[in-house]
Amino acid sequence: DVKVTQSSRYLVKRTGEKVFLECVQDMDHENMFWYRQDPGLGLRLIYFSYDVKMKEKGDIPEGYSVSREKKERFSLILESASTNQTSMYLCASSSQGGSQHFGDGTRLSIL
Amino acid sequence: SQQGEEDPQALSIQEGENATMNCSYKTSINNLQWYRQNSGRGLVHLILIRSNEREKHSGRLRVTLDTSKKSSSLLITASRAADTASYFCATDGIQGAQKLVFGQGTRLTINP
Numbered sequence: 001d002v003k004v005t006q007s008s009r010y011l012v013k014r015t016g017e018k019v020f021l022e023c024v025q026d027m028d029h030e031n032m033f034w035y036r037q038d039p040g041l042g043l044r045l046i047y048f049s050y051d052v053k054m055k056e057k058g059d060i061p062e063g064y065s066v067s068r069e070k071k072e073r074f075s076l077i078l079e080s081a082s083t084n085q086t087s088m089y090l091c092a093s094s095s096q097g098g099s100q101h102f103g104d105g106t107r108l109s110i111l
Numbered sequence: 112s113q114q115g116e117e118d119p120q121a122l123s124i125q126e127g128e129n130a131t132m133n134c135s136y137k138t139s140i141n142n143l144q145w146y147r148q149n150s151g152r153g154l155v156h157l158i159l160i161r162s163n164e165r166e167k168h169s170g171r172l173r174v175t176l177d178t179s180k181k182s183s184s185l186l187i188t189a190s191r192a193a194d195t196a197s198y199f200c201a202t203d204g205i206q207g208a209q210k211l212v213f214g215q216g217t218r219l220t221i222n223p
Contacts, residue, residue, distance in 0.1 A: 004153070031209045042215035043154075043199070050209060058210070090153055099144055100201075100211060102153030 003027070006091050006103035014111055019078040021106050023091030029101075031094045032074035034058075034066060036087040037105070043090065049074055081110045116214050117200060123220040130187040132217040134200030135180075141203050143176055144211065145185050148197045157185075157198075190221045 007022035025032065033048040035058075045058030047066040055066050063085060067075045074093075078085055086109050092100040118133045134143070142161045146154040160167045160176045160183065167174045173186040187194055197218050201211040 035213075040215070043213040045210065045212075048210060092154075094209065096209070099156040099159055100146075100154075101156065104153045105151070107151075 004091055004093055004101050004103040006089075006106050008106050009104060010107050010109075012109045012111060013078075013081050015081060015083060017078075017081045017110075019081050019108070019110075021076040021078075021089055021091075021108070023074045023076070023093075023103060024072050025074075025093035025101070026072065027093065027095070027101070028071065029093035029095050029098075030071075031096070031100075032068065033092040033094075033100065034064075034074065034076045035090045035092065036060070037090055038087050046076065083110050086110045117198070117217040119217060120215070121218040121220070123222060124190060126190060126192055126221050126223050128190055130190050130194070130219055130221075132185045132198050132219070134183045134185070134214055136183075136200075136202045137181065138202075140178075143174075143183050144201045145172075145174060145183075146199045146201060146213075148199065148216070150196070154199065187219075192221050192223050195219060195221045 003026045005024045013019050031050050034046045035043045037043050044060050046064050049055045049068040052071050065077045089106045091103045094100045116135050144159045145157045148154045158169050158174050160174050171188045176183045197216040199213050199216045201213045
């Protein structure tokens with residue numbers, strides 16, 4: 001089975017901090033994705049990557065950046081955390097043309 | 112912009128009954144997928160239906176796709192308490208097929 005592992009289930013940070021969310025997949029998938037999920041807004045795509053060192057903006061990239069130095073790892077970075085970035089963050093991976101496999105999410109609170 | 116929209120937003124039925132959820136979308140697609148999310152967890156892929164397919168089955172799940180109406184339905188037959196979850200449809204576009212757009216989901220509650 002595909003395993004997508006997010007480094008933390010719960011995280012609490014302060015406004016202005018630089019925050020790193022890590023995601024690792026074990027199935028050699030080309031594609032990796034970062035979403036945020038908010039009540040009433042559903043899942044919204046922040047960034048995705050289709051290859052090492054490649055990245056593309058999703059629908060809401062502002063305030064975020066990503067890094068993909070190795071195929072199995074996709075990091076989401078909040079450059080200067082703000083309270084409106086409090087959310088559930090979901091990482092996913094997929095092979096070309098395949099369905100997406102999700103991690104269990106990181107519930108991030110920015111105080 | 113939101114591509115898929117589920118209807119209803121919430122559904123509560125008795126165990127053993129069938130549950131039907133609908134999804135509408137706006138633009139042409141390669142395929143449509145349904146996902147399930149248990150509370151506080153990630154999404155799990157249920158079924159994928161391609162744009163040239165009209166119906167697909169997987170166990171107690173039946174998915175239909177009507178590309179002329181840009182709509183899909185997910186039917187869960189003989190529901191169980193364990194089916195309680197949120198269900199999302201997701202679509203891709205003809206271009207950039209790896210990128211999915213998710214609807215807001217239907218919250219399904221199965222009462223024992």
